Amino acid sequence: MRRAFAALVGLLMVLVLAACSDGVSLPGFGGSGGVERDPALAGGTLRIAAATELEDLAPVMERAADDLGFSIEMEFPGGTLENSERLAAGEFDGAYDGTWFATNRYVELIGASGKLTGADKIASSPVALGVRADTARELGWTDAAPTWSDIAAAAGDGDLTFAMTDPGTSNSGFSALVSVATALADTGNALTVADIDRVAPQLSELFGGQTVTSGSSGWLADTFRDDPSRADALVNYESVLHALATDGLDIEVIVPADGVVSADYPLSALAEPADPLARDRVAALAEWLYANPDVMAESFRRPAESTDLDPALTTDLLIELPFPGSREVTDRLVDAYQNTLRAPGDTAFVLDTSESMTGERMTSLQETMVSLVDGTARSSTGPVGLRDRERVSLMPFSSAPAAPTTVRFSTTDPGPGGELRAAIEGLQPAGATALYSALIDAYGAIEVGDGAIPSIVLMSDGENTAGADLQQFLGFHRGLPEDRRSIPVFVILYGEANVAEMEEVAEVTGGKVFDALDGDLGAAFREIRGYQ
Incomplete structure (x- = not known):
């Protein structure tokens, strides 16, 4: 009797392993990629309108598709700000099933939240500075992170130049502009128009040190890497800067001590998707990403449901600053940057x-x-x-x-x-x-x-x-x-x-x-x- 029972158990285990090796999940036994496949979702395609900031994750979607049993197509119509405007204009309705931007804050700001249903925040990455190592040492920033006031003072004294994307076209520049203005206002609340006027002198001091601008984070990173004479520092997301450091660029990645605005990479289903199963497929992909935090951690992002960070990332307490509550404020801030504050x-x-x-x-x-x-x-x-x-x-x-x-x-x-x-x-x-x-x-x-x-x-x-x-x-x-x-x-x-x-x-x-x-x-x- 015992031999028969053992043989039966062995046979079951062989079947389970064979099924899992084929990407099939069996109830009660978990599933490939840490999640169970839903047979009702098999065979279809999930089409995602993603921001160009997430292009590095496109290859990972093949792995997710193999585990989940349906195809995943990521397309990159533009960056987060452009995609948000196109979403609001209805360009994604019926053409895609979901969106994946660096953040949905801009979507909310322009009143386009109704175009989406739900948002699973997959990871985070704070705005940071990648400062060339010799400059960081000269400024004394290798042992303790500076505040935005310290950074503005260094720029005003001519000790720091930097490159940053145009906040009118790129989300990393937009988030950095909101970060520094909110931190300098130091009210503990979201930025107001009155705050912008009050901190304008410090903002001018800071942006007087900007020597390179760009509509593209990719071009800006390449320029900063290839021509050290153009700038001492690069403002971008922490994940981008650590990727540059891993590729051999000698920089100190610094997250300002008095707070930043972070990307939180929300995965959302469209309210009017191309496929009726869109919401379920988006939820399945979000579950897979939560079950596989290495996907985000390997790109130096901070997985939402994991504390296992890459050792290169700072463990200092990150202060998340409030985002402005009205477009009037952000429009005024960007206009001031373009016409008054920047070089x-x-x-x-x-x-x-x-x-x-x-x-x-x-x-x-x-x-x-x-x-x-x-x-x-x-x-x-x-x-x-x-x-x-x-x-x-x-x-x-x-x-x-x-x-x-x-x-x-x-x-x-x-x-x-x-x-x-x-x-x-x-x-x-x-x-x-x-x-x-x-x-x-x-x-x-x-x-x-x-x-x-x-x-x-x-x-x-x-x-x-x-x-x-x-x-x-x-x-x-x-x-x-x-x-x-x-x-x-x-x-x-x-x-x-x-x-x-x-x-x-x-x-x-x-x-x-x-x-x-x-x-x-x-x-x-x-x-x-x-x-x-």
């Missing part, structure tokens, strides 16, 4: 007016540039027009560079805007394409050393046919002093532009390529504004 831009627009720009192309260029001047240019997350105090040079070229128009822009004084608009409306297509000669001139138009954030935008619809060639430009660029050599060129691919040459120009100058080959010139210019 102004010094921007050269190098624009092709050769004969090939005749007709619709010239009309599109003129309409786009006028929208930047009159303030009607908008991205999905807000206005992207020219800013107060921005030094703007309009530099058209055809067979040779034309006389530039340079102004100090103002949103309240119509004079500078009127001068730019007259120059834009006066553009006439004719002649050949001396783009490298014009680009060389643009480096001389930027006033380096005045605390501004410099950039050059190069737009051409064809190959270089006059003046200096690519090799002559590259030789010129190598001979520039470091402060001018580090000015990035943001290239817009348009018409019949030489893609290979333009990509080389962007790479050599530390800039970036923006694709308008589909004809949407305005979208490329609007996206570039996050980098200026």
Whole structure:
């Protein structure tokens, strides 16, 4: 009898192990990945509109799909702020089943919570500074984390420069701006409009130290890693900074002692999903993520239901600051940052007016540039027009560079805007394409050393046919002093532009390529504004 019972138990165990090896979960025996499969969810697909901040987790979804028994497709339409606006506009209704952003706070702020049902907060990652190790030691920040006031004072004294994404387009920059303003206000409550006015001097002191901005966390991290001369520190999420440190960048990751706003990575089902089983599949994925905290921990995020953190993460008490309760406050804060608080831009627009720009192309260029001047240019997350105090040079070229128009822009004084608009409306297509000669001139138009954030935008619809060639430009660029050599060129691919040459120009100058080959010139210019 005992032998028969033992044989039966052995047979059952073999069956269980075989089932589990095939990814099948048996009731009472747990399940693959620590969860049990729900047969009712098998065979379908869960489509998630995710923020670009979560692109590193896409490969993990294959593992989750194998364990859960249904396909998982993560798409990345944009960052958290852009996705939130698109959610509010109804663009995700019926197209996706769920969302996964860095946070849903912005969704709530713009009144789009009704587009979602529930939110499982999967992990967290606080805003932090990645400070180059030698700078952190000089400032005495290796033993004790500084406060935001300490950081502002260091920037004001000229001892710290930093890179941060544009808070008008990127969630990491937006969260950092809210963090520092709330911490400096020091009321224990959510930020108010009156608080912004009161702490503006300290905010100006801090953001006077910003030397690089960006609409993309990825480009900013690459720039900070590849060119140490651009900034002493990088503001981003703790997880991003530790990933850079693991890749060999010698930085001290610092979470300010007086508080931050953290990403909490909520996984939510759409109220109007593509699939009727969406809510159940989102819940199953959330359960799987809770059961497999290593997924988040390995990316230096802090799993919501686990205290087993990566040893590199600080164990200091993290103070989570309250988030503003109204869009009036955040709009006022972002507007103050763009037009008053941050270092102004010094921007050269190098624009092709050769004969090939005749007709619709010239009309599109003129309409786009006028929208930047009159303030009607908008991205999905807000206005992207020219800013107060921005030094703007309009530099058209055809067979040779034309006389530039340079102004100090103002949103309240119509004079500078009127001068730019007259120059834009006066553009006439004719002649050949001396783009490298014009680009060389643009480096001389930027006033380096005045605390501004410099950039050059190069737009051409064809190959270089006059003046200096690519090799002559590259030789010129190598001979520039470091402060001018580090000015990035943001290239817009348009018409019949030489893609290979333009990509080389962007790479050599530390800039970036923006694709308008589909004809949407305005979208490329609007996206570039996050980098200026």
